[in-house]
Amino acid sequence: MRAAGGCVCARAYCRGLGSCASVLLAHVIVRVLPAHVFVRVRVAGACVGIRGKDIVVLGVEKKSVAKLQEERTVRKICALDDHVCMAFAGLTADARIVINRARVECQSHKLTVEDPVTVEYITRYIATLKQRYTQSNGRRPFGISALIVGFDYDGTPRLYQTDPSGTYQAWKANAIGRSAKTVREFLEKNYTDEAIATDNDTIKLAIKALLEVVQSGGKNIELAIIRRNQPLKLLDAKEIEHLVAEIEKEKEEETEKKKQKKT
Amino acid sequence: TTIMAVEFDGGVVIGADSRTTTGSYIANRVTDKLTPIHDLIFCCRSGSAADTQAIADAVAYQLGFHSIELDELPLVQTAANLFKDMCYKYREELMAGIIVAGWDKRKGGQVYTVPMGGMMVRQPFSIGGSGSTYIYGYVDSSYKPGMTKEQCLDFTANALALAMDRDGSSGGVIRLAAVSEKGVERSIISGHQLPKFQSS
Numbered sequence: 001m002r003a004a005g006g007c008v009c010a011r012a013y014c015r016g017l018g019s020c021a022s023v024l025l026a027h028v029i030v031r032v033l034p035a036h037v038f039v040r041v042r043v044a045g046a047c048v049g050i051r052g053k054d055i056v057v058l059g060v061e062k063k064s065v066a067k068l069q070e071e072r073t074v075r076k077i078c079a080l081d082d083h084v085c086m087a088f089a090g091l092t093a094d095a096r097i098v099i100n101r102a103r104v105e106c107q108s109h110k111l112t113v114e115d116p117v118t119v120e121y122i123t124r125y126i127a128t129l130k131q132r133y134t135q136s137n138g139r140r141p142f143g144i145s146a147l148i149v150g151f152d153y154d155g156t157p158r159l160y161q162t163d164p165s166g167t168y169q170a171w172k173a174n175a176i177g178r179s180a181k182t183v184r185e186f187l188e189k190n191y192t193d194e195a196i197a198t199d200n201d202t203i204k205l206a207i208k209a210l211l212e213v214v215q216s217g218g219k220n221i222e223l224a225i226i227r228r229n230q231p232l233k234l235l236d237a238k239e240i241e242h243l244v245a246e247i248e249k250e251k252e253e254e255t256e257k258k259k260q261k262k263t
Numbered sequence: 264t265t266i267m268a269v270e271f272d273g274g275v276v277i278g279a280d281s282r283t284t285t286g287s288y289i290a291n292r293v294t295d296k297l298t299p300i301h302d303l304i305f306c307c308r309s310g311s312a313a314d315t316q317a318i319a320d321a322v323a324y325q326l327g328f329h330s331i332e333l334d335e336l337p338l339v340q341t342a343a344n345l346f347k348d349m350c351y352k353y354r355e356e357l358m359a360g361i362i363v364a365g366w367d368k369r370k371g372g373q374v375y376t377v378p379m380g381g382m383m384v385r386q387p388f389s390i391g392g393s394g395s396t397y398i399y400g401y402v403d404s405s406y407k408p409g410m411t412k413e414q415c416l417d418f419t420a421n422a423l424a425l426a427m428d429r430d431g432s433s434g435g436v437i438r439l440a441a442v443s444e445k446g447v448e449r450s451i452i453s454g455h456q457l458p459k460f461q462s463s
Binding site: 104111 | 320321323324325327328331332334
């Protein structure tokens with residue numbers, strides 16, 4: 001019996017709401033979700049995550065707020081526990097649900113096994129949650145990609161990325177959201193051992209990566225860092241301005257050096 | 264068990280004995296009855312060890328989630344209310360007398376007592392456990408408002424030592440902790456260092 005709603009699959013339980021289109025293609029290519037889900041992520045604000053040696057950094061592009069809007073209510077970097085945090089690109093409302101479930105799971109894990117979650121565990125939990133919504137009918141997938149960073153209790157820094165399909169991978173540095181490809185290419189060129197030698201350098205690399213796509217510089221950047229055994233810290237506007245100024249000075253010095261070499 | 268908590272300007276001092284008994288056998292003579300619920304919030308546990316451990320774990324879970332959601336340190340009053348909710352709801356099944364104490368930025372150092380039955384009330388200082396009955400006279404006569412942290416530590420140590428001398432279910436070492444905005448300082452008083460009195 002064919003359900004209404006335009007779904008072409010012949011499954012009896014399908015209510016025709018469209019989320020199974022992916023299954024038809026799944027055996028041909030890697031699971032391809034309804035395109036509109038990924039579009040949400042692609043037009044969302046840019047996010048970058050970098051894994052350093054003793055620090056992990058998350059940077060997001062802050063959407064400019066309307067004149068009458070209170071700025072502090074738009075937070076795209078959220079702590080999941082004392083040692084893990086995530087940034088997302090996509091539908092904010094969907095993110096709120098995922099973050100809530102992840103926070104509960106962090107506490108539940110601590111209660112049952114008496115250990116804080118590892119970054120991989122909570123990433124797997126979030127990814128499994130997202131995947132469930134791609135395979136049951138009547139529900140649409142979560143429209144967010146997430147970058148999850150933190151330190152495991154053995155001190156190893158971690159960075160993971162999840163996407164609406166429910167897959168997750170570990171990364172040394174990655175970007176999601178608007179112009180993610182541009183930012184990722186910048187990171188591929190510039191993520192070297194010297195570039196992340198110190199905590200400060202790692203933070204500057206994240207800012208440099210975001211500046212590739214963010215207009216009007218430091219004002220539109222929100223930055224969060226976690227150092228080993230320390231809680232999440234959000235850098236305030238002054239610190240970001242200071243770092244942006246340092247970066248611009250370095251850029252000028254680079255161009256000066258190149259000019260001198262030529263002459 | 265004897266447990267105690269005292270407020271001072273800028274924080275709280277909490278103390279407990281270290282004896283856990285099954286009947287007359289001392290199952291653990293070095294118990295830690297001062298349990299952290301959050302970074303700056305502790306609870307002193309008396310009554311059934313199993314019940315109080317389970318309740319403390321559950322409240323730590325709820326408070327941890329609440330604090331991450333708020334992105335702020337939780338209030339001591341919130342912790343006390345969570346304890347009260349659980350102790351009152353399951354009052355028939357539980358045997359737990361708990362003193363919640365800690366520091367938060369709204370009201371500074373606070374002590375809330377949640378005795379068996381599930382009532383909750385804030386007090387400048389509070390005593391609990393089987394040994395507390397022997398020291399009501401001492402604490403009522405010795406307490407003065409406006410004590411410093413060191414005076415509170417001495418007051419608590421003396422009171423606990425007297426209770427441990429008289430109550431068979433209290434003994435071992437005195438565990439103390441001072442909680443303030445700066446953090447937690449834990450200390451221990453054992454053996455010969457215990458305060459001595461004319462009678463003992």
